Amino acid sequence: MDCKQATSLMHEYLDDELFGEEALSLQRHLQECPSCQMHFKELEQAELMLFATIKRSSLSASDELVDRIMKSIPSQQKQRAWLQWVKRHPALTAAAMFLLVMLFSTISLWNSDDQLIVKGKDLDHVVINGRTVTVPSGSKVAGNLTVENGTAEIYGEVEGNLTVIDGSYYQASTAKILGEVRSIDQALDWLWYRITNTFTEVAYR
Amino acid sequence: MVDHFDVRLVKLARQGDQEAFADLVDVYKDKIFHLAYRMLSNRHEAEDIVQETFLRVYKNWERYDEKQKFSTWLYRIATNLCIDRLRKRKPNYYLDAGMNDQEGLDGYTLIPGDERTPESEYLLTETQQTIHYAIEGLPAKYKSVVILRYLQELSLSEISDVLDMPVTTVKTRLHRGREFLRKKLQHKVL
Ligand SMILES: [Zn+2]
Numbered sequence: 491m492d493c494k495q496a497t498s499l500m501h502e503y504l505d506d507e508l509f510g511e512e513a514l515s516l517q518r519h520l521q522e523c524p525s526c527q528m529h530f531k532e533l534e535q536a537e538l539m540l541f542a543t544i545k546r547s548s549l550s551a552s553d554e555l556v557d558r559i560m561k562s563i564p565s566q567q568k569q570r571a572w573l574q575w576v577k578r579h580p581a582l583t584a585a586a587m588f589l590l591v592m593l594f595s596t597i598s599l600w601n602s603d604d605q606l607i608v609k610g611k612d613l614d615h616v617v618i619n620g621r622t623v624t625v626p627s628g629s630k631v632a633g634n635l636t637v638e639n640g641t642a643e644i645y646g647e648v649e650g651n652l653t654v655i656d657g658s659y660y661q662a663s664t665a666k667i668l669g670e671v672r673s674i675d676q677a678l679d680w681l682w683y684r685i686t687n688t689f690t691e692v693a694y695r
Numbered sequence: 696m697v698d699h700f701d702v703r704l705v706k707l708a709r710q711g712d713q714e715a716f717a718d719l720v721d722v723y724k725d726k727i728f729h730l731a732y733r734m735l736s737n738r739h740e741a742e743d744i745v746q747e748t749f750l751r752v753y754k755n756w757e758r759y760d761e762k763q764k765f766s767t768w769l770y771r772i773a774t775n776l777c778i779d780r781l782r783k784r785k786p787n788y789y790l791d792a793g794m795n796d797q798e799g800l801d802g803y804t805l806i807p808g809d810e811r812t813p814e815s816e817y818l819l820t821e822t823q824q825t826i827h828y829a830i831e832g833l834p835a836k837y838k839s840v841v842i843l844r845y846l847q848e849l850s851l852s853e854i855s856d857v858l859d860m861p862v863t864t865v866k867t868r869l870h871r872g873r874e875f876l877r878k879k880l881q882h883k884v885l
Contacts (some may be wrong), residue, residue: 540876
């Protein structure tokens with residue numbers, strides 16, 4: 491074995507990948523060759539120092555970093571703010587249920603205007619079946635798509651935003667929506683507005 | 696066990712659970728920070744990298760393949776961001792970096808227990824500094840391999856996944872990086 495070959499085997503050894511016959515022949519060479527012995531010792535010590543120094547110095551990011559990161563990520567859940575409020579204030583929510591009864595007449599008014607509305611610049615590739623608006627797989631809608639009072643089923647591509655008002659949407663694994671997906675529940679948001687405002691009035695009376 | 700915990704958190708975070716996402720950030724922020732600090736030798740830049748890494752994770756969930764370990768994906772994003780930064784640095788800034796930012800040099804990490812003496816403290820700080828500068832001087836392509844190996848203790852095949860390069864290339868770079876460090880440390884520490 492020459493020294494160049496020995497060096498390459500030293501690295502294999504440090505990678506934990508040298509076994510059997512090769513390991514023995516490296517050992518034999520090291521016994522006969524003082525310069526390789528030195529080289530090996532240096533490599534081994536450098537490796538130990540690296541593990542000890544890098545691994546064991548514990549560095550940590552500043553504590554407020556998590557907060558900063560959470561603030562920097564775009565929040566997609568804004569429409570659901572009322573839901574989080576409900577979760578955090580169960581007692582008030584129960585009280586609010588009474589008010590619901592009073593508000594029923596207004597809600598049904600809201601619901602009376604519930605015909606399907608599909609808005610968008612490019613609706614050629616959109617298939618409408620009853621209340622279901624489908625963008626079939628392989629087809630592309632240029633620009634935004636808005637569906638009101640229906641279900642949007644996206645298998646293909648929407649180049650803009652998808653907005654669903656008072657409806658629901660389904661996104662297939664093949665779907666590609668380049669813009670934002672927003673789901674707006676007007677009745678609930680409006681109801682929510684009414685409930686919170688009623689409470690404020692009650693609280694200050 | 697840890698992996699199982701990870702998988703659950705990742706699933707929830709992918710579905711938009713903000714608390715699960717915050718937990719993931721909490722679990723991994725220091726690891727990514729340490730990696731970035733070793734790559735860039737600058738605390739401020741390292742924190743930027745942590746933030747940018749998680750922002751990318753958040754925006755690119757659909758690109759994450761659940762068959763892959765989450766940590767591997769995370770290291771890949773962070774390493775690529777660091778390499779980009781190193782490339783963009785002006786050469787003179789590169790030389791200056793780390794000279795006035797010594798927070799990462801903790802002289803105590805090698806000393807066991809209470810056997811500290813002023814001399815050994817001094818010596819170890821010197822040693823650590825030497826190693827710090829040796830790593831800093833590593834060319835970027837060796838640096839990422841060396842840091843993933845010694846800091847995150849990844850196997851060669853894991854490093855090949857993170858850096859998206861063949862294991863043979865990882866090996867060559869690790870071997871060259873090791874030789875580079877050996878020569879740098881030869882007369883100073885060893
Ligand atoms: Zn030899």
